[in-house]
Amino acid sequence: MERKSVAGTIRNRERSKEKFLDAVGKILRTKGYTALKINDIAATAGVDKKMIYTYFGGINDLIDEYIRSQDYWSKMTIDEVRKIKPRLDDGGKAFMEEMLLTQYDYVYKNKEAQKLLLWRLSEPRKALRKLTDTQEENGEYIFNLMIDSYFEDRCEDFRAILAIMVSGLYYLNMYAEINGSVFCGIDVNTLKGRDKIKGAVSFLLKQSYDNL
Structure with a gap:
């Protein structure tokens, strides 16, 4: 059960990271880079903004990872x-x-x-x-x-x-x-x-x- 729990946590983490990256793309596409604010990114992703710090280290690191992916x-x-x-x-x-x-x-x-x-x-x-x-x-x-x-x-x-x-x-x-x-x-x-x-x-x- 513990192994499944760890695997589930990893999957949830990856899903949440993908939601944040998708949110950056959506905002960039529709509103431009000046609209890339942490609250708007979190709201668009539907994930607590604290997770941006947990998964990426901060909004700048999130945006940087998105840039590299595109x-x-x-x-x-x-x-x-x-x-x-x-x-x-x-x-x-x-x-x-x-x-x-x-x-x-x-x-x-x-x-x-x-x-x-x-x-x-x-x-x-x-x-x-x-x-x-x-x-x-x-x-x-x-x-x-x-x-x-x-x-x-x-x-x-x-x-x-x-x-x-x-x-x-x-x-x-x-x-x-x-x-x-x-x-x-x-x-x-x-x-x-x-x-x-x-x-x-x-x-x-x-x-x-x-x-x-």
Whole structure:
């Protein structure tokens, strides 16, 4: 009975933690990051606010854990890349194409991720800075593993192209959500429009690999 009681306690703890994390996401999605107050988070979660301190150590630690759980490139850890076992003989072309197109769809569907991107541009926060550092660390592993040796002395040129592509895909999704869906005459909220953008990503990658 004691073993079952311990297991039940662990399950309850995990459920409560998930409720808090979901509450942060709901508030961020509907009201923005300025509305992330401890009483509102607890009320939205339906869990005593004291449990935020018990499970996370405080509201800042709760928010920091939520931030880490939502970012696309932070999830692409070194361990995850190793699990995928990407092709190396093509200089990472197939892998990068899949990652960019997946990022594009992920941010489009994930409103919380869009809010996090806006938050990162709006104010300094230690966890948001850590997010950027983690992205760079993961990205550096990918570059060193498959890309830099392929492009050799042109590797920085390719990095610059990727910087524009990654940030551009982020921007298109946020723009479509906030200011209207037509950009350069393409409706990026339609399947046809999004396919055009994806086609452009594939074209730019091919041109880069063929001509750099």
